Amino acid sequence: QITLKESGPTMVKPTQTLTLTCTFTGFSLSTSGVAVGWIRQPPGKALEWLALVQWDDNKPYSPSLKNRLTITKDPSKNQVVLTLTNMGPVDTATYYCAHSPVGSVGLYDYWGQGTLVTVSS
């Protein structure tokens, strides 16, 4: 059974760096073909794809956020970490991590419940 759970701060101040951790069970990021991605949804807006990390450490990013985003994996801990620098009010959103099955990188069949991050001074 695959599960994912996001953890991190619920509030950050403008210009701070956000660090979110996705802890998962039921699969290994060392398995060929597997990936974990991050997606966010600002209040009242659409889903926005952010980044993903593949089993082979390939890491595509959203072009609009590439300069601020870093994604890393720790297969030994079953974790994926996302950092977003220089946070601003527009980064207020629910952040989700999700699992991509083998052979379908970027398709998301299992999702975490999401974590709401608010940017406020």
Next chain:
Amino acid sequence: DIVMTQSPDSLAVSLGERATINCKSSQSVLYSSNNKNYLAWYQHKPGQPPKLLIYWASARQSGVPDRFSGSGSGTDFTLTISSLQAEDAAVYYCQQYYSSPKDFGQGTKLEIK
């Protein structure tokens, strides 16, 4: 980057009627080597994570009712709900996973009339 555009932005359909949502990609998401369309549909309800409904444009995810169906190829795709149920009220997104960034459409809000 492949831009995903959905239509309409919102629609209201009566219970038991058919609902149709369209999705157009700015480039083909059909991979010629395996003849698969890298296109998915998700259902998103408030307070819940998105739920995968359809992948490879027309394959239904396990556990998804058969009133949900996907069709299309290349750049034009459709999600059809054949007989709308109350629990189908949600926002629906298409997504391409052909190339990065794996972007979503802007969403279509489906309401019960």
